[in-house]
Amino acid sequence: MIIGNFRIELEPRLTSPKWLYAAVPAGSLVFAFIVGGVFLALTGHSPIGTYSSLISHGYTSTKGITNTLGLATPLICTGLAAAFAFRMNLFNIGEEGQMYLGMIGSAWAGIALAGHMPHVLAVLTVLIVGAAAGALWVLLPAVLRAKLGTSEIVSTLLLNYVALNLVNYFIFGSRGFFRDPTTSFPQGRGVEETARFHSFGNSNTYPTVIIAVLLAVALYWFMKRSNFGYETSVFADSPNTARYAGMNSTKLTLSVLLFSGALAGLAGAMYVVGPAGKVDPGLLQIGLGYAGIVVAALARYNFVAVVLTAILFAGLRVGGASLQISSNPVPIAIAVVLQGSVLLFALGGEIFRRNRLRIRRVQQVSVAS
Amino acid sequence: MNSNVWILTFADAISIATTLILATIGAILTERSGVINLGVEGILLMGAVTAFLVGDGTHNLWFALFMSILVGVAMAAVHAILTITLRANQIVAGLALVIFGTGLSQYVGKPVEGKSRPVTIQPMHLGKLSDIPIVGPILFGHDIFTYLTWVGALVCSLYLNRTRPGLVLRATGDAPATVDAQGVSVAMVRFVHTILGGALMGLAGGWFMLARGTAWSQAATTNGIGWIALSLVVFAAWRPLRAIAGAVLFGFTLQVPYTLQGQQINILPPEIVQMLPFVATLFVLVALSTPRARKLLGAPKMLGQPFVRDER
Structure with missing residues (x-):
């Protein structure tokens, strides 16, 4: 591109310096806060005041950070789910629905199976059944993608709306298994006490946060060291190379998508063993599945970075919720605006990590006639 | 059952199809050039909230719609800059646009949430045509945009298949290097x-x-029709005229739940009926995935691939 006497060029970098890996997300965050600030100012809120309140309620107070870690727990799982699939260029955007199914499946296990089990076994069963339910929900798109090559993007997404109506049906539309039979108020039937974790102290953080973090580290290690991790990375870079090398792409596609669904299902299960204890339509309002995609993209599909990004995003959400309770309430949607902007800027910023920006003076060449 | 109800359902299906056709043709034009824009749902929401807010402020229908168009242009421009200039992943950029649009429409729409719409696009009465029994109310009781949209689809089809720029557009999606x-x-x-x-x-x-x-509500206004429009692109095989037929069909599945609810016909619980459009869309996608169908579809060959001259 030429502007005036200058030529602006992008020169591919062979290797990106380490600091850029952190600088691009950090810069995106700053720009996103500026965009959010513009909308705050336009709607009559003080950007500085809003942000400082958001930060104190989301991160720096004890209550804030424990609330944030509690919310981050399922978000880490949906983030891992998205990162796991997106790494292999499989765009599972159905984490939202898979998470709902995880909630339904784990609530079923918590009511039907957990009754006579010891505490640890009960929790474990509930988590596993939840993960299995999430995997089951992605089975159809996964098979279609692996066998027929149907784009998984739209099919996984359409199922989100089906899952959403399914939860509504269980709680509002029917008096079935999942509905609390003791009250006329539509709410979920509670799972057995043995199937629930107690939170740390009096906070909203549950031991599941430790499981989520360990899972992220384990995945990071597994994908770096195992044969499976190697095959998926080859497949992601060049499906043809993978095929010539004799790797089974059908099997890889199926297993990656199913495992991604299981991780998203686990998010719903962690919500059940933690704060909810039942099928809770409240989960439909938070959009943790969609946020997981943003978290994964911002973490550049690095599993350990997903943990940090999830905590950052959960804090925005928790801080955002607290802004609604004030004399001049700020809609909580500002948190989603910030999330969307961070991702947009991070995507744009990627090119500056991969390329070097060169601005050169153009020599004016006179054409001899 | 009252036959009038089903006449109204068909009429509503054709009416809803207007939005689907517009969004689908928009997506077809985008995808024919080789760019996939998954942000449709976000752009629809922003268009809707803009029309509401501007209509609320000015009570000028045309200005409100004009501003919706401008907002759509702005959001698509963000996508274009990210994916074409900065070569970001088109899938992720589109998703980012959905999340951004969902958040922003909810944020700016918060003060008017639940308020009923300020201005209304009135259906036209086409004299004798509208009075024909059955056909009249189904085909000739719509607003001007419904008819303009049909003409638009035709123009778009001619543009793609019969003009020089249309040829260039198709070539850009199939063989950008050429x-x-x-x-x-x-x-x-x-x-x-x-x-x-x-x-x-x-x-x-x-x-x-x-x-x-009827009223602005972030959760209920578009309710996923952006994604249905994206599936319609596949259904229509990237051809604008086929989008009309597909849109009416999908419009019908979108409208039936409300008809059943309104008539208090409880064959199925409303939550299950609400799944209908999405399940139907999914079935269509599956049916179109068979190797035979794919051959006939003819998706742009370089869809989703950034073009970089040096890397050709």
């Missing part, structure tokens, strides 16, 4: 059509708000 060799800027063709597509999506959102939506 277009580049002809001395035409691939980036420019993609920019123009992504933004044109965004304008149509913005209008789709604005029209839906002022013609079909």
Whole structure:
């Protein structure tokens, strides 16, 4: 591109310096806060005041950070789910629905199976059944993608709306298994006490946060060291190379998508063993599945970075919720605006990590006639 | 059962189809140039909330729709800059646009949430045509945009298949390197059509708000029809005229739940009926995935692939 006497060029970098890996997300965050600030100012809120309140309620107070870690727990799982699939260029955007199914499946296990089990076994069963339910929900798109090559993007997404109506049906539309039979108020039937974790102290953080973090580290290690991790990375870079090398792409596609669904299902299960204890339509309002995609993209599909990004995003959400309770309430949607902007800027910023920006003076060449 | 109800359902299906056709043609133009814009749902929401807010402030229908178009253009421009200029992943950029649009429409729409629509696009009465029994109310009781949209689909089809720029557009989606060799800027063709597509999506959102939506509500206004429009692109095999038929069909599945509810016909619980459009869409996608069907479809070959001259 030429502007005036200058030529602006992008020169591919062979290797990106380490600091850029952190600088691009950090810069995106700053720009996103500026965009959010513009909308705050336009709607009559003080950007500085809003942000400082958001930060104190989301991160720096004890209550804030424990609330944030509690919310981050399922978000880490949906983030891992998205990162796991997106790494292999499989765009599972159905984490939202898979998470709902995880909630339904784990609530079923918590009511039907957990009754006579010891505490640890009960929790474990509930988590596993939840993960299995999430995997089951992605089975159809996964098979279609692996066998027929149907784009998984739209099919996984359409199922989100089906899952959403399914939860509504269980709680509002029917008096079935999942509905609390003791009250006329539509709410979920509670799972057995043995199937629930107690939170740390009096906070909203549950031991599941430790499981989520360990899972992220384990995945990071597994994908770096195992044969499976190697095959998926080859497949992601060049499906043809993978095929010539004799790797089974059908099997890889199926297993990656199913495992991604299981991780998203686990998010719903962690919500059940933690704060909810039942099928809770409240989960439909938070959009943790969609946020997981943003978290994964911002973490550049690095599993350990997903943990940090999830905590950052959960804090925005928790801080955002607290802004609604004030004399001049700020809609909580500002948190989603910030999330969307961070991702947009991070995507744009990627090119500056991969390329070097060169601005050169153009020599004016006179054409001899 | 009252037969009038089903006449009204068909009429409503054709009416809802207006939004689907606009959004689908927008997506077709975008995808024909080789750019996939998954942000449709976000653009629809922003178009809808813009039409509501501007209509609320000015009570001027045309200005409200004009602003919806502008907002659609702005959002598509963000997508174009990210994916064409900065070569970001098109899938992720589109998703980011959905999340951004969902958040922003909810944020700016918060003060008017639940308020009923300020201005309304009135259906036309076409004299004797509208009075024909059955056919009249189904075909000739719509607003001007419904008919303009049909004409638009036809124009778009002619543009794609019968004009020079249309040929260049199709070539850009299938073989950008060839277009580049002809001395035409691939980036420019993609920019123009992504933004044109965004304008149509913005209008789709604005029209839906002022013609079909009763009150602004982020959760209920578009409710996933952006994604249905994206599936319709596949259903229509990237051809604008087929989008009309598909849109009416999908419009019908969108409308039936409300008809059943309104008539208190409880064959199925409402939550299950609400799944219908999405399950139907899924079935269509599956049916179109068979190797035979794929051959007939003819998706743009370089869909989703950034074009970089040096890497050719």
